[in-house]
Amino acid sequence: xxxxxxxxxxxxxxxxxxxxxxLSDISLQVEEGEFVSFIGPSGCGKTTLLSIVAGLxxxxxxxxxxxxxxxxKMKKKLGYMLxxxxxxxxxxxxxxxxxxxxxxxxxxxxxxxxxxxxxxxxGLEGVESSYPRELSxxxxxxxxxxxxxITDPQLLLLDEPFSALDYQTKLRLEDLVHxxxxxxxxxxxLVTHDIGEAISMSDRIILFGSKPGRIHTIFExxxxxxxxxxxxxxxxxxxxxxxxxxxxxLEKLESRID
Ligand code: ADP
Ligand code: MG
Numbered sequence: 012x013x014x015x016x017x018x019x020x021x022x023x024x025x026x027x028x029x030x031x032x033x034l035s036d037i038s039l040q041v042e043e044g045e046f047v048s049f050i051g052p053s054g055c056g057k058t059t060l061l062s063i064v065a066g067l068x069x070x071x072x073x074x075x076x077x078x079x080x081x082x083x084k085m086k087k088k089l090g091y092m093l094x095x096x097x098x099x100x101x102x103x104x105x106x107x108x109x110x111x112x113x114x115x116x117x118x119x120x121x122x123x124x125x126x127x128x129x130x131x132x133x134g135l136e137g138v139e140s141s142y143p144r145e146l147s148x149x150x151x152x153x154x155x156x157x158x159x160x161i162t163d164p165q166l167l168l169l170d171e172p173f174s175a176l177d178y179q180t181k182l183r184l185e186d187l188v189h190x191x192x193x194x195x196x197x198x199x200x201l202v203t204h205d206i207g208e209a210i211s212m213s214d215r216i217i218l219f220g221s222k223p224g225r226i227h228t229i230f231e232x233x234x235x236x237x238x239x240x241x242x243x244x245x246x247x248x249x250x251x252x253x254x255x256x257x258x259x260x261l262e263k264l265e266s267r268i269d
Contacts, residue, residue: 013076014198015041015064015166020073022059032223033059037073039217039226041198046189048201048209048216050257052265056224057202061168064200065091077166087115090164094171096155098143105139108158115162122161129157133187149180156188160195167192167199173208185212185241206257210250211241216257220264228260 022034034056041047049057062068064075066082066089075082077089098107108126112118130136133153143151152172159167172188173181189212192199203209209216214237220227233253236244244250 013040014043014045014078016076016079017041017060017064018074018076020060020063020070020075022056022063022068022070022072024059034063034070035223035225037224037226041200043198044196045215046192046199046201046213048203048213049219050203050206050209050216050261051219051224051227052221052261053204054224055219055221055264057219058170059224061170061200061202064166065089065168085165087162088165090159090162090167092155092159092167092169092172094174096143096151098151098154098158100143103140103142104135104146104154107143107154108161111158111162117162126157126161129160132191133157147180148176149184152176152184153187156191160191160197165198167197169199169201171202171204174204181208182242182245188212189241206254206261207245207250208241210236210253210257211244218257218260218264227264230257 017037017039020034020037024031024033037060049060051057059068063070064082066075066086077085099110102110105126109118109122112122130139133156135150135153138146138150143154146154155172173184176184185208201209201212210232213232215232216230217226218228218230219225233249236247236249236253239247
């Protein structure tokens with residue numbers, strides 16, 4: 012049985028005067044516990060596909076299922092993390108983390124304990140009653156991650172969550188997110204424009220082509236690299252060669268004249 016199944020998805024955005032064919036015939040299966048990255052030129056439909064998988068957009072054609080259930084019925088099982096953290100500035104860190112649980116009526120003492128443990132695991136102890144403005148960008152993204160994890164999602168959708176951070180913070184967060192998701196056995200899809208990030212975090216990399224958006228190549232990350240932490244992957248001897256292979260494919264796609 013497939014965990015996440017995307018079957019023959021097409022998507023066109025319609026406006027009164029134009030029709031943008033954003034995605035053409037996308038089929039992809041993702042296994043439970045797998046980490047998959049989407050890369051490709053700007054405008055190739057990565058965010059559109061992630062929004063379809065999140066059940067935020069209904070595709071013009073095709074279907075998406077999670078555990079054989081239509082994705083529209085599984086929205087509560089999904090966690091979404093974006094480039095911007097979207098923390099509420101007038102709420103404390105703790106209130107921000109508990110917002111989703113509170114709304115769903117699931118804020119138990121056990122969940123509070125779990126949140127405290129996650130905060131300390133992520134080097135954030137003591138910030139519970141601070142406000143988002145008092146934290147750095149990297150700290151806020153860690154809070155956003157905890158807020159996502161605490162609802163115990165079956166599938167995490169990450170749309171360029173590290174791209175607004177400085178390089179060092181980004182590398183540290185890659186390791187943290189990778190180890191956290193692996194330890195909880197979570198399934199994730201990451202959209203990124205950073206080939207290195209895709210290689211170092213993923214089990215599989217899906218390279219998209221544009222006009223219309225479609226799957227161009229799927230790269231399986233070698234098992235030696237899969238078992239390493241992202242930071243180690245970037246320093247492994249096979250990393251530059253793999254990077255070059257993907258880079259060349261991406262360059263071909265980006266220089267294509269339509
Ligand atoms: P990516 O995330 O890979 O950069 P997007 O999914 O954002 O790509 O966009 C894919 C295509 O769909 C682009 O041509 C974009 O201009 C178009 N598009 C995206 N969102 C909308 C929208 N809400 N309405 C109309 N066109 C859109
Ligand atoms: Mg995008």
